[in-house]
Amino acid sequence: FTMHGAPAHDRATGELARYHVRIIDGTSEVTDRTALLIPHAESPVHVKLAYAHHAPRSAAITSTVTGRILHAGRPLADARVRVLEGDATTRTRRDGTFAIAVATRGALVLHIDHPTGLATARAIFVRADTLALTVELATTGTIAGVALDRAGKPLTHGLIQLRSRDTAVERFVAPGRGGHFALDNVELEQTYDLAVTDGDTGEHATREITLDAARPNVTALHVTTGR
Structure with missing residues (x-):
């Protein structure tokens, strides 16, 4: 991976900035405190992709997000609905409704787009029960x-x-x-x-x-x- 736009110096002290690496892959979380990243370093830093003491979370389906996508107040068919934090994706039916299973609870972002170029995104919070949404897809x-x-x-x-x-x-x-x-x-x-x-x-x-x-x-x- 390549990280762009990271400040080279600490804004508070003016000293050379140093970064640790935190990796989230959807089923587990990894923090490699030994991998110290320094901007413009002469040699690359190798990050350990190991779970260490972090126990992977279950990938079982925990919730279902349902809803309806509208445009100009009317149901919008064939709009794609996908979860940015994973691979889950679906398309709306003729009446604009959709149902998508997600393998996580908590905050996530739904991205919605249509072949005509209409698009939007919604940050939602998923609990154990089904979450119903109504989204107006604007120009x-x-x-x-x-x-x-x-x-x-x-x-x-x-x-x-x-x-x-x-x-x-x-x-x-x-x-x-x-x-x-x-x-x-x-x-x-x-x-x-x-x-x-x-x-x-x-x-x-x-x-x-x-x-x-x-x-x-x-x-x-x-x-x-x-x-």
Whole structure:
């Protein structure tokens, strides 16, 4: 794996940052405290993929999430519903209903998309009993722009984070050539916080963006870190 956008220095002390590795594979959790990651280290660090003293959790199905997907107030058939934290996936029936079995309890994210380009995501909390949802699949837009460092040069090592204030769902993307980035299928009628972090200096910048029917696309952003 490769980790981009990690600050090279501790923001509190100014010293070289150091990271430990924590791995979650859906059925167990592993923390390798001996693998110390240092940004820009000359040699790679090997992480032990062993369960150690962590007992794997049961992969048995524990809950079922049911619901109905709507668009413009009408049932939406053939929408794909999938769990981001696992492999569970299904499609809606003619009446827009769906049922999906999940092998975990607690917080998870459902991603919903349709061949027409409609898409959304919902953060939910699953308990032992069946959870019923009604989701309105809204028209989506695009947020795109250029990420720059303090000197105004394109950001080559960094991270762009988009977080919805309405659903708390987050998305991440790394800047491409020339610092360009794009986030497609962003749900309308929501307000987002767009955070850009410089992976070399740890400096960041945040922008508030609202997408709606009158402004479905924001594609000319210039975000400069450290300002």
